[in-house]
Amino acid sequence: xxxxxxxxxxxxxxxxxxxxxxxxxxxxxxxxxxxxxxxxxxxxxxxxxxxxxxxxxxxxxxxxxxxxxxxxxxxxxxxxxxxxxxxxxxxxxxxxxxxxxxxxxxxxxxxxxxxxxxxxxxxxxxxxxxxxxxxxxxxxxxxxxxxxxxxxxxxxxxxxxxxxxxxxxxxxxxxxxxxxxxxxxxxxxxxxxxxxxxxxxxxxxxxxxxxxxxxxxxxxxxxxxxxxxxxxxxxxxxxxxxxxxxxxxxxxxxxxxxxx
Numbered sequence: 001x002x003x004x005x006x007x008x009x010x011x012x013x014x015x016x017x018x019x020x021x022x023x024x025x026x027x028x029x030x031x032x033x034x035x036x037x038x039x040x041x042x043x044x045x046x047x048x049x050x051x052x053x054x055x056x057x058x059x060x061x062x063x064x065x066x067x068x069x070x071x072x073x074x075x076x077x078x079x080x081x082x083x084x085x086x087x088x089x090x091x092x093x094x095x096x097x098x099x100x101x102x103x104x105x106x107x108x109x110x111x112x113x114x115x116x117x118x119x120x121x122x123x124x125x126x127x128x129x130x131x132x133x134x135x136x137x138x139x140x141x142x143x144x145x146x147x148x149x150x151x152x153x154x155x156x157x158x159x160x161x162x163x164x165x166x167x168x169x170x171x172x173x174x175x176x177x178x179x180x181x182x183x184x185x186x187x188x189x190x191x192x193x194x195x196x197x198x199x200x201x202x203x204x205x206x207x208x209x210x211x212x213x214x215x216x217x218x219x220x221x222x223x224x225x226x227x228x229x230x231x232x233x234x235x236x237x238x239x240x241x242x243x244x245x246x247x248x249x250x251x252x253x254x255x256x257x258x259x260x
Contacts, residue, residue: 002228004254005031005057007240011247018048025052027248033058033238036066038089042096049097056099057236058202061129062086063105072105075122075154077114087129094138101202103141103176104129106154118154123168130170141201143176146184156185162196174201178240183208183219190227197231206241213241215253
């Protein structure tokens with residue numbers, strides 16, 4: 001069955017961030033992901049990973065001013081220099097943490113009339129960062145995000161993301177398929193996964209509609225977990241959901257799942 005990675009930005013939030021690694025390992029996770037590592041020295045995070053025998057699966061490139069509402073810079077015209085300056089920092093962290101996948105958040109589009117310019121900027125920046133990451137054997141990810149959770153986000157649909165991957169032709173560019181976002185925007189998850197599997201580099205899960213544990217709501221996750229196995233998916237599945245209560249109390253959905 002799939003290998004699950006705990007998203008430490010959302011799980012175990014009743015303790016400080018650095019204590020969440022131990023909690024994840026104690027709960028049975030073998031991998032972790034999170035939004036951003038940059039508030040902590042890379043070596044300090046690496047120590048936690050090593051101490052608890054965890055694999056760092058994924059994190060995001062710097063997103064701009066996240067606290068004030070920015071959600072990435074990759075598709076924001078006029079911010080190219082800032083975006084590119086952030087790439088070195090992300091690479092340094094990835095190498096220190098042994099993380100092979102980095103997600104470049106696209107950003108917000110307040111004016112629909114600026115969409116062509118934003119997409120041109122996006123393509124240009126993805127080519128740049130893709131080539132930089134390729135030199136270090138790192139994978140670059142883009143992620144369609146639903147416009148209910150993040151209004152005005154540039155990239156919303158799986159077909160759009162995979163068309164971009166095909167157009168750019170970068171050997172290390174893949175799509176991050178979050179079943180939560182994909183269900184809200186389009187549904188048809190099984191067929192969509194099978195259609196695009198060759199260019200899916202990471203999967204994430206959460207219940208719909210409330211982004212809680214993947215044990216209730218619209219999505220039949222046991223079916224999808226079996227589908228991932230049947231399709232030969234060997235990547236990680238990031239648990240990017242908001243627990244209803246204490247994280248450990250909501251992990252019943254993992255019982256009986258062999259993560260070998």
